[in-house]
Amino acid sequence: VTKPIRVSDDLALPIDAATQTFAFIARKGAGKTYAAGKLVEELLAAGVQVVILDTVGNWYGLRLASDGRATGFDVPVIGGLRGDIPLEATGGHLIADIVVDSGRSLIVDVSQFSLSDRKRFATAFGEQLWKRKKGESRPTPLHVVIEESQLIVPQMAKGDDARMHRR
Numbered sequence: 001v002t003k004p005i006r007v008s009d010d011l012a013l014p015i016d017a018a019t020q021t022f023a024f025i026a027r028k029g030a031g032k033t034y035a036a037g038k039l040v041e042e043l044l045a046a047g048v049q050v051v052i053l054d055t056v057g058n059w060y061g062l063r064l065a066s067d068g069r070a071t072g073f074d075v076p077v078i079g080g081l082r083g084d085i086p087l088e089a090t091g092g093h094l095i096a097d098i099v100v101d102s103g104r105s106l107i108v109d110v111s112q113f114s115l116s117d118r119k120r121f122a123t124a125f126g127e128q129l130w131k132r133k134k135g136e137s138r139p140t141p142l143h144v145v146i147e148e149s150q151l152i153v154p155q156m157a158k159g160d161d162a163r164m165h166r167r
């Protein structure tokens with residue numbers, strides 16, 4: 001029996017949340033990033049591997065001490081203005097390999113890339129990650145967070161395009 005993932009005082013999720021898919025959808029400034037950050041803190045505390053594709057450049061905050069914690073989480077940051085090591089837009093495939101080979105939680109900060117470079121990075125990263133995780137004989141849980149995912153992941157469902165043009 002594992003401790004529940006406590007996202008807030010009135011929301012606790014079973015540890016299976018690690019392998020579930022969530023979307024934080026709300027109006028601007030409503031607390032989407034904050035809520036996702038809480039979920040990530042709880043997953044990290046439970047020992048789950050978490051990788052954050054940070055399109056904003058704020059997630060390094062996980063490393064900082066907060067709400068009485070002595071220190072934040074020991075999560076390397078790759079890329080961005082505060083990264084431990086720089087990130088190349090062509091590095092999506094390589095970073096996916098590092099994620100799988102190291103088993104470590106990581107913040108991958110793509111905030112300094114152009115929109116097309118973010119898409120290029122995320123596509124290579126996503127494809128290679130999918131391939132590597134599918135090929136694992138004993139798959140380990142990995143939770144991937146995509147900040148401002150609408151910038152990278154196509155949001156339209158089949159038929160939306162036609163409907164939008166009719167408006």
Ligand SMILES: Nc1ncnc2c1ncn2[C@@H]1O[C@H](COP(=O)(O)OP(=O)(O)OP(=O)(O)O)[C@@H](O)[C@H]1O
Pocket residue numbers: 026027028029030031032033034035
């Ligand atoms: N539950 C909370 N308790 C205290 N502060 C909160 C809470 N949720 C959000 N905040 C604060 O409110 C502000 C906006 O939250 P956040 O950045 O998470 O919103 P967002 O929905 O991600 O915004 P955006 O649409 O701009 O991405 C931040 O300063 C955040 O620290």
Ligand SMILES: [Mg+2]
Pocket residue numbers: 032033034
């Ligand atoms: Mg946000």
